[in-house]
Amino acid sequence: MKKKLFRISIAVFICILIGFLGSVATQTSINTWYQTLNKPFFTPPNWIFAPVWTILYIMMGIAAGIVWSRGFYHKWVKVALYHFGFQLLLNAAWSIFFFGLQNPLIALLDIIALFILLLFTIKWFKVVNTTAAYLLIPYAIWVAFATALNFGIWQLN
Helix, strand or coil: CHHHHHHHHHHHHHHHHHHHHHHHHHHCCCCCHHHHCCCCCCCCCHHHHHHHHHHHHHHHHHHHHHHHCCCCCCHHHHHHHHHHHHHHHHHHHHHHHHHHCCCHHHHHHHHHHHHHHHHHHHHHHHHHCHHHHHHCHHHHHHHHHHHHHHHHHHHHC
């Protein structure tokens, strides 16, 4: 149990660190460029993003830690965590593309790839541990929403 909690803690830390790095790119444009964009009617207020992402990163880390605790030597654990790692990179890249480079089209392509890879990640997590897979479902729903939001912003601008 100690080993499992340690792995969950490490995974949560990594996810929050990725989120923090993404927020650095976000902060460069949130109060300037982003404010000038035309946005879809369903755009939530800016203050909602930080708490939602914080909760999602924690849930993602818990899920990854649960999978990791099954033993990295296991083939399916490796496959699941490789998928998780790649989707996490795409997650971080989105903030850089959207806010850092101020390029909604490249960000849209990235988030579409992220969503597809996330679905595969959920599938592989389910092979290893159903609870871990279910912990990623709110993240998938939010990414689907963010994809629609990104598309709307790209289309309107």
